[in-house]
Amino acid sequence: MTFLLLHRGLILPYDYYGNHLDDSGKTIDDALERRNFQRAGEALSQIWAQLKIDNHPVVSRYIKPLIDNPAATPCVNECEHLLWASEHIHQSQYLLQVVRCNNTKCCKPWRSYYFQILNQRFIPAPVAYQVSKLGRIPSRFDANNSNFFNLFERLHLQKFFKEKLMMDFLPFDRYCLSLQQDIQRRLCAICGLYFSSIASMKRHKVLHSNRYKKKEMLINYNDDDDNDAGEPELAMNSNDHYQQEQVDNNSAPIIMNIFDFFKSDFEQVK
Known part of the structure; x- marks a missing residue:
């Protein structure tokens, strides 16, 4: 059946x-x-x-x-779920990719050659091409263009695509006719993740807020202090960029950037 x-x-x-x-x-x-x-x-x-x-x-x-x-x-922490999703899930209008990570403390080891083939873990966005004098190049949006690079070409030519299209990130639905008006609003301008809805993108942006970063720094500091690890490792953002700072508990807090310190957690809507 x-x-x-x-x-x-x-x-x-x-x-x-x-x-x-x-x-x-x-x-x-x-x-x-x-x-x-x-x-x-x-x-x-x-x-x-x-x-x-x-x-x-x-x-x-x-x-x-x-x-x-x-x-x-x-303890259900929404930020933890959002962070997990940003590492394991890629969304688009007609495709949802849920892929394990390489951290064995989080996910089980790979049981196939998937990672050897897709070393970026996720299937890259479709990219249309046009034929020039020098060969095939990625084309800008064209409703009449139906020729696309194959999967293995897309895997190895990501840098080439971004340079030719002058884009930092390639949205998965870039060549979808019915979504042109929403694509930029579904794309996170900070980390480049693309989402299947504007609401999902707005929820994800919590991870880039100053409030979340300060909370993440405090959690990492407390964990290191409990483990007697010496100098605490301060997480500056969700992309695992770290900066070592010597901290004295009896001194005043260190302000690295006065403008970031007083920056509002809320976005101004024009």
């Missing part, structure tokens, strides 16, 4: 335990909304468990989100 046939005629009521929405469709009862969502998830799990993939049975079950199961994680 195919995946589509299993879902033919399937209707999942949103209000199985009661209506959690008001007349305008906004949530008025978060707890009831989660119960209704869980019911739908359990129903889908029962259906998916009937599938077989390559003659192997599918094991499917609903897992409660962390917010519904606080006992599983005593």
Whole structure:
């Protein structure tokens, strides 16, 4: 039985335990909304468990989100989740890549030659080309251009693409016709990560805020102090750039940059 046939005629009521929405469709009862969502998830799990993939049975079950199961994680830190996502997830409109990292304390070791082939871990963005006198070069956006570099060319020509297109980052959906008006707003101008929605990008920007950086510095300092590691290692940002500073607990805090110190954590909207 195919995946589509299993879902033919399937209707999942949103209000199985009661209506959690008001007349305008906004949530008025978060707890009831989660119960209704869980019911739908359990129903889908029962259906998916009937599938077989390559003659192997599918094991499917609903897992409660962390917010519904606080006992599983005593301290749920949103920034930690955002940081994990920035290291392991790349989003685009029609492709979601979730890839393990090379830190064995975080992810299990690779079991295939995936990393030897994709040493950047993620599939690079599609890039269209045009033929010049000197050969093929990446083209700017053209609705009529349907010729693209293949995967292995894209893996080895990233620097060449950026130089020719005069771009620091290549959004995955750059050549998608229907998304041209939103691509720049989905791209983080600081680290270059591209997101499938503007809302996701705004949540990610928390990692670049001064408030998060100060908190990260404090956490790293306390960890090093507990381990008697001598000079504390201060994390300056989420990209693992570190700077060694000798700290005296009895002295006043050291201000490296007075403008950054007094900079507001909030973005001014023009």
